[in-house]
Amino acid sequence: MIDYLLTEEQKMIRDISRQITDEKIRPAALEHDKTGHFPHDIVKVMAQSDLFGVYIPQEYGGMGGGIFDICLATEEFSRGCAGIALCYAASALGTYPILLFGSEEQKKKYLPLIASGKKLGAFGLTEPSAGSDASAMLTTAELKGDHYVINGMKHFVTSGGDADIYTIIAMTNKARGARGASLFVVEKGTPGFEFGKKEDKMGIRASSTRELIFTDCKVPKENLLGKEGMGFIAAMRTLDISRPGIGAQAVGIAQGALDHALKYAKQRKQFGKSILTFQGIQWMLADMAAQTEAARALVYASAREIDAGCKDVGKDSAMAKMFASDVAMKVATDAVQIFGGYGYMKEYPVEKFMRDAKITQIYEGTNQIQRNIIGLALMKETVQ
Amino acid sequence: MGISVNQDKCTGCGLCEKACPFGAITIVNKKAVIDLDKCTLCSSCVEACRKFEAIQIIRETTRTPDMEKYKGVWVFGEQKHGKVQPVVYELLGKARELADKLQVEVGCVLIGANVKEEAQTVIHRGADVVYVADNPKLENFLDEPYARILTNLIRKHRPEILLVPATTIGRSVVSRVAVQLRVGLTADCTQLDIEPQQKFLLQTRPAFGGNIMATVLSQYHRPQLATVRHKVLPESPIDTSRTGQIIENDYDKSFFISRTKVLKVAEELVSAVNISEANVIVAGGRGLGSGENFAILKELADALGGTVGATRVAVDNGWIPYAHQIGQTGKTVCPNVYFACGISGQIQHLVGMQSSKIIIAINKDSSAPIFEVANYGIVGDLFEIVPLLTKKFKESLQRS
Amino acid sequence: MNVVVCIKQVPETTQVKIDPITKNLIREGVKSIINPYDLYAIEEGVRIVEQHGGKVTVVTMGPPQAEAALREAISLGADEAILVSDRAFAGADTLATSYTLAMAIKKIKDYDLIICGKQAIDGDTAQVGPGIAAHLDIPQITYVRKIEALEEKSITAQRTTEEGYEVLQSPLPCLLTVVKEINNPRIPSLKGKMKAKNAAILTWKAADIEAESDRLGIAGSPTEVWKIYTPPARSKGQIYDGDPEGAVNAIVAVLKEHLI
The missing domain is CATH 3.40.50.1220 (TPP-binding domain)
Known part of the structure; x- marks a missing residue:
């Protein structure tokens, strides 16, 4: 692995995350994949290790790091189980809007709870008819006195039901289309806020995905994040900085699959020798290793760029997410191939990596949408 | 005191460097140099340098006075509910063999409540003398009184060897006894023998998770204490024609004082x-x-x-x-x-x-x-x- | 409640290998770790202090590099750390080691509980804990799997036996050795690691603990290693691949004599 010149603190984050992966995640991964149970115990261990606060400023009880720090932890966890890793990373996705657009009061109220891991965050954007086209959303929020009344539903919400603090987007002015959307913080337990069915997924099965259902749900006016009408832009800004996290998850999946493939190739004997000695296998592994490293370099560079406060990070983070997730899918598929027939069996670990990898090409903007973002940015550059 | 490299004998071959488990030796100018901050005097290098004998560990240590007066091989007769445990029979078999080589008697210590009847059993299994401490207050194992009685018996009768089962009871009690007597104790032996010339007890045990075997001895202290693993030695045969001496001592109240109390004994x-x-x-x-x-x-x-x-x-x-x-x-x-x-x-x-x-x-x-x-x-x-x-x-x- | 936890830095046994030709220990790349059983001792100490207040002091006897083990203990929640280190300690067997640690603990003076792991994985002796208790003349409860009650002046704990367990009560101060079942050690926290990096570690030499010099190190060790050797390798066994029925028949035939 390339030396990315991590700081002392970043090395600590990586080491602790690796220890949690070795001791807690890996032994539990298959069981959670089978049952789909949310890994509350492991989340508690991550919380006790201060990892939920790595990107949150110290004045709000965090460790004062940034996107890069959360990427390091997410990558390590994903080497063991991308589903469990997502339970960690998704809390940040729900928290970024508060961090980016929250008032001082809102930050003081929510960030310490999230930094300590006592409460998990979640982000509600997608609706059944509004996937890649977020502007087609139907959920509404109407101001009545000192409350907003929310009606509608969000679906495919990661950690839905298991998280405590939800950032959701709803239309406050339908007539204005995308410019009529606003962001709200809704806490679990608010009357009129319920959860729908839990999705039965192909991969990342340790992570829960549920519908959020709002029926005349009254939310105090203070829970509006930023101003009315800036919801859609805020959501896009959130996704701009969250994408390296998905990239890191993908890099972890690729690395985990590669680790398994390499170990297996070394011990598997055919024609009287280890299959690792065959050039055909070596070439596959060489490609897998180089692609994984390239993805990692892109993800790290994009995360560091965000942390340095650079503007217009959308294109770069889209490239990181898109490239890393395509690599994860390819490397995991190749790992299954190296395992041969065993690779197809649930008893062996690599088919899970392949199932888990698929979602990274789809969620937080499909890779086609990422290409749109990159394409649009390229077009803008030619105009300039 | 300590470790030294004989510069004339050292050829700089590097065997000691490889043998040192602590990375304390480096070869400088074709001579072994030992970093005393890392060295634990484990003697791996001395062993590796058998051929050249260039490394020497010099020990000056205290001695047990009147060492030659210590005679006999003893076994701690661990019992539960008044019954001697099978591991004791394994130790008695080995004790018999060692005692025969040394031409001394085998002693067995029975501490407990209603253990007197077991004296005959251990005699049939090879003991010549049985030291019995039988008192209702000794029904449950307790570190302090058991260690006190054992220490007292050893001081009085001076055996040269005491073998103890490497069980939870055995390990706990004998560690205290070793400190009270200020003598050596080797844990978890799997082989025991007598060194033919000087009649030391050679105590062999696995170390580093069984990757290496170490033979340990105690040259200047008596008795030589060892705990022995269960199931590595065969049980001694029963010979009902054997006879032996039973020595039962009375202990005053002070022997039974224990700061720890047993509140409950549970079997699961x-x-x-x-x-x-x-x-x-x-x-x-x-x-x-x-x-x-x-x-x-x-x-x-x-x-x-x-x-x-x-x-x-x-x-x-x-x-x-x-x-x-x-x-x-x-x-x-x-x-x-x-x-x-x-x-x-x-x-x-x-x-x-x-x-x-x-x-x-x-x-x-x-x-x-x-x-x-x-x-x-x-x-x-x-x-x-x-x-x-x-x-x-x-x-x-x-x-x- | 002031707790002293004694720990040992050991080579990771799983990595200690024997060179098949020279029969020497291969030590390259062998990592040093905290003895795994001592992690349970640290965790128990930290939990006690979290519940009852006070502080956890970790003590180790070892070479200067054992400081790393103490820092790790701080990252796991210990408050203070003392490295007892002197060339005079080299070559100590369990008698000299338990004496040295006992003298260091005497210097700490203010303690209610001493906790040790049940044994160290490099030596597997289980002798140092009880040895310390004997040197200090305090009671001990070995192989503790659960603390049932801890009060100002007494402790009640479950001691694992071959058949089950016993419940013992002892006045304080008392020494415990603990087994794996007692707890599930935590993973260090980021804040703990950062605290450990900057923590001050006290170093005590032989003179600091007022020890008698002839009871330290090699001079105070009645036992000596006479010989070290590699156990004879097991001869290569018979491996059956394919034809399970035939393999089973063959094994049943061979084992019959051993079992009946």
Whole structure:
């Protein structure tokens, strides 16, 4: 692995995350994949290790790091189980809007709870008819006195039901289309806020995905994040900085699959020798290793760029997410191939990596949408 | 005092550098240089340098006064509920052998309540003299009174050797006795012998998880104390024609004082299957896949009068209680027959079972390390093979 | 409640290998770790202090590099750390080691509980804990799997036996040795690691603990290693691949004599 010149603190984050992966995640991964149970115990261990606060400023009880720090932890966890890793990373996705657009009061109220891991965050954007086209959303929020009344539903919400603090987007002015959307913080337990069915997924099965259902749900006016009408832009800004996290998850999946493939190739004997000695296998592994490293370099560079406060990070983070997730899918598929027939069996670990990898090409903007973002940015550059 | 390198004898061959487990030796200008901050005086290098004898450890140590007056080989007769434990018979067999070489008597110490009747039993097993401390206050094992009585007996009768079972009771009590007497104690011996010239007790034990064996001796202190592992030595035969002397002492109240009190003694079903006592162990690992699947191991174990063991993975997954765990953080076992089913053979597991007499490995993966220590290995599906073994053993046992 | 936890830095046993030709220990790349059983001792100490207040002091006797083990203990929640280190300690067997640690603990003076792991994985002796208790003349409860009650002046704990367990009560101060079942050690926290990096570690030499010099190190050690050797390798076994029925028949035939 390339030396990315991590700081002392970043090395600590990586080491602790690796220890949690070795001791807690890996032994539990298959069981959670089978049952789909949310890994509350492991989340508690991550919380006790201060990892939920790595990107949150110290004045709000965090460790004062940034996107890069959360990427390091997410990558390590994903080497063991991308589903469990997502339970960690998704809390940040729900928290970024508060961090980016929250008032001082809102930050003081929510960030310490999230930094300590006592409460998990979640982000509600997608609706059944509004996937890649977020502007087609139907959920509404109407101001009545000192409350907003929310009606509608969000679906495919990661950690839905298991998280405590939800950032959701709803239309406050339908007539204005995308410019009529606003962001709200809704806490679990608010009357009129319920959860729908839990999705039965192909991969990342340790992570829960549920519908959020709002029926005349009254939310105090203070829970509006930023101003009315800036919801859609805020959501896009959130996704701009969250994408390296998905990239890191993908890099972890690729690395985990590669680790398994390499170990297996070394011990598997055919024609009287280890299959690792065959050039055909070596070439596959060489490609897998180089692609994984390239993805990692892109993800790290994009995360560091965000942390340095650079503007217009959308294109770069889209490239990181898109490239890393395509690599994860390819490397995991190749790992299954190296395992041969065993690779197809649930008893062996690599088919899970392949199932888990698929979602990274789809969620937080499909890779086609990422290409749109990159394409649009390229077009803008030619105009300039 | 300490360690030194004889510059004339050292050839700079580097054997000591490789042998040092602590990285304390480097070769500088073709001579060994020892970093005293890292050296623990473990004597690995002295051993490696046997050929040149360039490294020397000089020890100046205190001596037990009147060392030559210490005579006899003793065994601590560990008992529970007034019954001497089988491990004691193993120690008595070895004590008899050592005593015969030294031409001395075998003594056995019985501490407990209503243990007098057992004196005859240990005489039949090879003891010449039995020292009995029988008092209702000694019913349950307690470190302080047991250690006090043992120390007192040793001071009075001066045996040269005391062998103690390496059990929870044995290890706890003798560690205190060693400190009270200020003598050496070697833990967990697997071999014991007498050095023919100077008549030391040679105490051999595994170290570094069984990767190396170390022979330890105590030159200048008596008695020489050793704890001995269960199941590594054969039990001594019963000879009812043997006779011996029984010495029963009275102890005043001060001997029975104990700051710790026993509030309750509980026996548990799971632990009652004491895997360190079993002659046959059928153990399962990751390959079992679930707790329910241990049932097929239990069937084989039941057919052979054995018990079920497990690896750490199986225990950590909650498939079977910790009492069954074998290996570095579990128990060390050495049954006659050990079945390793779906166990890959990580070193942490191997250190707990590799001294089993016969090891049979069943694993799908022909390259699993377990096959390297196995006497017999079957490459295949344990869910097919284990039930087949059960069936065949049952048939075979019925026929005979 | 002031707790002293005694720990040992050991080579990771799983990595200690024997060179098949020279029969020497291969030590390259062997990592040093905290003795795994001592992690349970640290965790128990930290939990006690979290519940009852006070502080956890970790003590180790060892070479200067054992400081790393103490820092790790701080990252796991210990409050203070003392490295007892002197060339005079080299070559100590369990008698001299338990004496040295006992003298260091005497200097700490203000303690209610001493906790040790049940044994160290490099030596597996289980002698140092009880040895310390004997040197200090305090009671001990070995192989503790659960603390049932801890009061100002007494402790009630479950001691693992071969058949089950016993419940013992002892006045304080008392020494415990603990087994794996007692707890599930935590993973260090980021804040703990950062605290450990900057923590001050006290170093005490032989003179600091007012020890008698002839009871330290090699001079105070009645036992000596006479010979070290590699156990004879097991001869290569018979491996059956394919034909499970035939393999089972062969094994049943061989084992019959051993079992009946």
